[in-house]
Amino acid sequence: MKIGVIKAYILKELTELVRSRFIIMVYLMPSMILFLFGYGIRMEVTHARTLILDNDQSPISHQLVSKFEHSKYFDVTLSSVSEDEALRRIKRGESDLIIIIPESFEKRLLHAQPTQIGVYVDAAFPSRGVTMENYVKGVVLDAASSVAPGLAKGIIQINQRSLFNQAMRDEDAIVPGLIGLVLLVAPAILAALLIVKEKERGTMFNFYASPVAKAEFLSAKMIPVFLLHSVNIFIVFLWAVYLFEVPFRGSFLLYWIASEFYIIISLSIGMLISIITRTQIVAVVLTVIITIIPGFLYSGIIMPISSMIGMSRVEAHIFPVMYYNHILYDVFLVGEGLASAKTQGYLAILALYGAGLLTLGSLLLRKELK
């Protein structure tokens, strides 16, 4: 390895990145993805437009209605339209939720007779529908327990407590997953471009026809990506903790080291792609497909890996995202750190994964024309 050669190449890459203004992309893209998805994905539902038909007009029904009115999850409109009209409003997209309190609701309750509340939920988006339905159940049970403590006690006590994410904040659940996505996509794209650019332009001949060794060429291409994106590890951390106010309960050192391994994996993916492609556009599209889809699917944002079955479970274990995300959620929300054998194992897997891909890439890269 001739250090002078590597230095010359790195200087050239950095000069080009700055002059082509691509450097802006290097630092803008990760933060952009974080902002777009971080603010864009909402699992919880607030301000559901709720139409309540109170056909009973009794103290108890009023109490129930006021429970809804005082919740941030519902924007209540009381109305005395017919049921048909109410349903039409859901169809027209004017309401998300209809609650119908039947006549003699109070009377039946006081006589301990079973009674029913009609709840219609717009479930065009199933997960949103399910969420609203659960909220309604919660409010009704809560109201019931306060109206008739004796009746409810022991039978319909609800005591939900979410672990690790007590506040049930979306940001806490989504932002660490996004870091796993961002740090997979961005270094891969840059690494792929740095090699393919030379192939497309013809400057690859400078490598082919000179005594520059493969290891020197690869180091010269990988080191700038690695260094530039290492800065992003800190940038996305700052956004997560200070902008999205995600708690950080674990060791920063663990976060840092795992992220560096992860970046090595990502840039190796980019390098592998640049070996099989010939034009920049194909390289970018391929990198985006190969990294964004698994980065998103297996990030734990949409569904946890533990609830995956069959093929998707196997795939999740093949891609590196799962291992890194486990560590991410640990350092942000749990804080067990290396005390957990699973985290130790996953960190080792990341290191091996990176070393494996890097070796594969350097074996496949050829110093000759096809």
Added chain:
Amino acid sequence: MGTLKIDRVTVRHKEKVSIKNVSFEAEKGEIIGFIGADGAGKSSLMHAIAGVIAFEGEVRFDQHAYRSPKEAEGVKSLISLMPQGIGLVLYDLLTVDEHLRFFADIRNVPQDEAYHTYKTRLLKMAGLEKFREFRAGNLSGGMMQKLSLICSLLHRPKLLILDEPTTGVDPMSRIELWEILDQIRREEGTIALVSTAYMEEAARMDRVLLFDEGEIIAQGSAKELIESVREMTYLRTPEAPEGTITTLERSYSLLPLSAEHAEPTLESLFFVNALRTNRAPPPVEITRRDSEENGNPVLMEAYSLTKMFGPFVANDRIDLQLKRGEIVGLLGANGAGKTTFIKMLLGLHSIDGGELKLFGRAIRNTDDRQALKASIGYVSQHFALYNDMTIRENLLYFAAMRQIPIDTALKRISRYASELGFSNYLDSVPTELPLGINQRFSLAAALLHEPAVLFLDEPTSGVDAIARSQFWELLSALKEKWGIAILITTHYMSEAEFCDRVVLLREGGKVADDTVANLYALHPDARTFEDIFREYYR
């Protein structure tokens, strides 16, 4: 430092054999020229010798013998390869100085006193010392090639492999490139392998190898090679029997003709070889076109046309007249403003000063420009073809763009295909075809709407001798049969002689506008048109 020995080298691209069983030797300090049609295998052989492509056989240089790119690693510090393509190995965003530093660094050249003296000398020879802070992307084609050459000389290679270094480069830069090359090989004893499409250049080399279909079919000094075809070269005889190729200047036949013999050139080799291998191109025939001509003999007039890019004057008050049935050659160094001028005439660039008239009517607004485009045909430097569509589909697309009715379009396409000689290729995509064929069908695309004026921007750059001579025959037939006016730019000075009139641009201004004969009369010392060109650039 010893000799270069190529021993039975074969190069395959997938199934296709590009070079088969080629052997030759070269001595220290020798310049060897590679000539041949495109696709003849010159580049493949150069890549094999440079050790950048897998090959069979053996190359021996200095003390090293190698049979694969891997084994060639050891000699790469002694070799330099300049692949085909203008500025191909340069980085647009780096300056001239940064390139020199980069190439010295990756070649591990110690940057001491001796290096700096050598570098300064190279910069001076290339005329680049004033441009050291310029980015490569802002240099003209000629400067880019000179920069590529000096970058590949920094480590003082003993074997220099240059793949068409001068294609698309203006005559002045070409001369400078050759001066650098000549000095270096004298001082350093470098072996230089140079492929070229300019036969004037090939004539200056120590030895010339003629390639055809992956084999070396003739070799020797330019003189010997020229002598070998003297017997078959005649003055142009239009009524020649079958088995004769007739170009604008000469006729070639394997059987004796009654005509007088002409002085052969290296180009003659190509024609004689085509006759020997039964690949003589069909004679060119053009029929009259559908549309009627109108009376005005002056088709296009430009008065004092000016184009500015910021403070830079790209075209400075240029006058030009294009008359019916006239071929005008627009010559000048890279960056002299030829392409800008053509783009202004086309309505692709706005006009910053002066006036443009078509059929005596001034072009002022967008509607006028639309009318302008309808009567002009244009073939750009890089043939604007769609590489994913077949030739037929390409032509139909261009016809549709010009709003030509489909039945007329189909009729014209089949007529052009047979007259311009690409009917066998109608269903192939452009990337599979030689440059010469693409060039002819680009011409067909530009002629579909039967324009009154035709603009051709370096249509013959990189095209081989036979295809070029055919192209010129086509142009002269078009001129006669259609009464069309043609404005053409070229870097081949020999082609200037086929033009009725030559316009010379220098640094954005017009420095000459006259017939070739008058220009020769003005410069009695000039032997070739290149000499005249040099007069204006002194």
